[in-house]
Amino acid sequence: MDITFKNVSYTYQPGTPFQGIGLENINVTIPSGSYTALIGHTGSGKSTLLQHLNALLKPTSGVVQIGEREITPETNNKNLKAVRQKVGMVFQFPESQLFESTVQKDIAFGPQNFGVPEAEALERAKEMIELVGLPANVIDKSPFDLSGGQMRRVAIAGVLAMKPEVLVLDEPTAGLDPVGRREMMALFEKLHSEQGMTIVMVTHQMDDVANYADNVIVLEHGKLAKTGAPREIFADPDWLTEKQLGLPTTTQFAQALMRQGFVFDQVPLTEHELAALLAEQLPKKAGIGHE
Numbered sequence: 543m544d545i546t547f548k549n550v551s552y553t554y555q556p557g558t559p560f561q562g563i564g565l566e567n568i569n570v571t572i573p574s575g576s577y578t579a580l581i582g583h584t585g586s587g588k589s590t591l592l593q594h595l596n597a598l599l600k601p602t603s604g605v606v607q608i609g610e611r612e613i614t615p616e617t618n619n620k621n622l623k624a625v626r627q628k629v630g631m632v633f634q635f636p637e638s639q640l641f642e643s644t645v646q647k648d649i650a651f652g653p654q655n656f657g658v659p660e661a662e663a664l665e666r667a668k669e670m671i672e673l674v675g676l677p678a679n680v681i682d683k684s685p686f687d688l689s690g691g692q693m694r695r696v697a698i699a700g701v702l703a704m705k706p707e708v709l710v711l712d713e714p715t716a717g718l719d720p721v722g723r724r725e726m727m728a729l730f731e732k733l734h735s736e737q738g739m740t741i742v743m744v745t746h747q748m749d750d751v752a753n754y755a756d757n758v759i760v761l762e763h764g765k766l767a768k769t770g771a772p773r774e775i776f777a778d779p780d781w782l783t784e785k786q787l788g789l790p791t792t793t794q795f796a797q798a799l800m801r802q803g804f805v806f807d808q809v810p811l812t813e814h815e816l817a818a819l820l821a822e823q824l825p826k827k828a829g830i831g832h833e
């Protein structure tokens with residue numbers, strides 16, 4: 543299911559002293575099956591754009607096309623259930639929204655709320671516990687007895703239990719330790735590659751963009767600054783620095799090597815790419831050194 547923004551603008555609190563531009567004339571498509579990273583400096587409009595992906599916000603002008611469904615300024619707030627089921631939204635620190643007495647009940651809450659019979663919802667919860675990599679014995683525990691990382695998995699399992707086609711994640715690894723971060727990123731990669739789920743992720747981690755995303759949207763002051771594959775986005779390090787966005791660690795290291803005389807036809811984005819290029823060039827360098 544593609545999600546397409548057509549001339550979308552969003553103004554916060556229009557006509558009041560608190561008026562603020564959230565988005566300005568955005569035209570962009572999040573292709574079905576993509577792993578899209580949404581990046582931009584603070585206040586660039588990332589959260590505002592995310593909330594348009596399942597009609598939590600409706601455009602002030604323009605159209606957001608979510609699959610077959612068009613969301614316009616006139617769209618009625620009723621009958622949005624189908625959109626909300628298809629586009630699962632994981633907000634920052636989602637574990638703060640857990641509330642049920644057991645993990646199973648918490649995960650089953652969403653589907654039940656959308657009309658899935660209790661027995662089926664509880665069964666789904668069991669499947670989701672396995673899918674997100676939690677031990678089976680958490681099922682009857684209170685979510686509040688789990689570790690922070692486990693609680694986050696429960697919250698994500700609750701969204702996955704709705705069986706969405708698109709999973710929207712707002713800085714999903716914030717606050718996790720390095721192991722927790724890696725495991726969480728591996729989960730999203732699995733959902734993308736094994737289940738064909740479309741992933742849309744707000745992140746400040748350029749390494750994650752380089753390693754996992756296949757599509758990037760860059761926002762600046764509510765406008766679309768650039769969109770394309772990570773290789774296109776990271777091909778111009780000066781532009782990224784000007785936009786106060788970082789570079790992947792590998793790309794930074796490659797730049798330092800270029801200052802030392804290494805030549806790369808294309809900027810390496812991942813450790814594997816850099817290692818392959820170095821393996822090719824280092825023997826040549828060593829040869830030159832002996833001349």
Ligand SMILES: Nc1ncnc2c1ncn2[C@@H]1O[C@H](COP(=O)(O)OP(=O)(O)OP(=O)(O)O)[C@@H](O)[C@H]1O
Binds near residue numbers: 554555562563585586
């Ligand atoms: N409730 C609000 N009222 C008025 N202006 C708002 C409101 N919420 C956001 N804005 C403005 O809209 C713009 C975009 O904000 P948004 O939160 O979407 O940015 P962001 O890229 O998600 O930022 P961050 O990385 O800090 O989360 C900012 O200029 C912000 O000040």
